[in-house]
Amino acid sequence: MGLMTGKRGIIFGVANDMSIAWGAAQQLKEAGATLAFTYLNEALEKRVRPLAESLGSDLILPCDVGRDEDIEAVFAKVKEVWGDIDFVVHSVAFANKDDLKRPFSETSREGFKLAMDISAYSLVAVTRYAVPLMNNGGSVVTLTYLGATRAVPNYNVMGVAKAALEASVRYLAAELGEKKIRVNAVSAGPIKTLAASGVGGLREKLKLMDQYAPLRRAVDQQDVGKSVVYMVSDLSSGVTGEVHFVDGGFSTVVPA
Ligand code: NAD
16 A cells, blocks of 8 residues: 555646656656646647556646636546546646746746746646545645745746745635645756756756755755655645745755
8 A cells, every 4th residue: 555545636747757747746656646647738748648658547638727728628527537636736837938038127028927827827727626626635736946935047037936826825725724625835956857948057056956955966856756745645634835845955055
């Protein structure tokens, strides 16, 4: 019996085998969970489907989180097949590359809205549709970054979106606690992924981890995945509205 045996959940945000969501999926599967996956578009389906199938999943659904009808369709299908769910992993973010390259004050209005919509509002929408399927309580976990609370070079509009995401975690947690639904964020250190390569300075950030993080190393997808298991399992039964750092302790020290 694994920690997650008998638990079912949906993973939003696998793009390839470098995705943090994929590390989470592997750890959840190892703990005994049954998983459904979503993919953004047909191009990514080609990568996500074989990965999902390798973990024994056959619920693999399209979802652009910028479209309410896509989110609704995912939960309708999952309800039809499973009836209810225990957890959701939201590991999705997007900002225009141009907006990340420009000085922050030059962020476009449209780019600001887009980053907010896909990276922050989508958690609210996904949670709204998840709640009716969490009849025995549940857990929602999203992925965030230190750039939500500190001005990190190059992170710009994504930092603002992560601040909104973290505030959304607290408001969702406050609202849904009485339904025994917990909502938390895992704040990952820098990891080389598709999304991270859109933000400049990844190599420098990884070097800082080796130099200054108390653990003297960068974290990887499996480190983050293990904390996702903690957050969606009964091990964190008393935890909600929290931002849990998986960054080797980097956020706790001042590089000097
Ligand atoms: P990734 O590129 O593998 O994952 C990002 C995912 O977002 C992809 O699967 C992509 O398809 C999905 N996505 C983008 N727009 C979407 C849309 N409109 N609808 C549905 N899905 C959409 O990169 P990742 O680093 O694994 O990112 C996952 C999460 O982790 C993000 O929230 C990211 O901000 C966060 N995070 C990443 C790092 C890092 O350094 N890699 C650090 C902290 C937090």
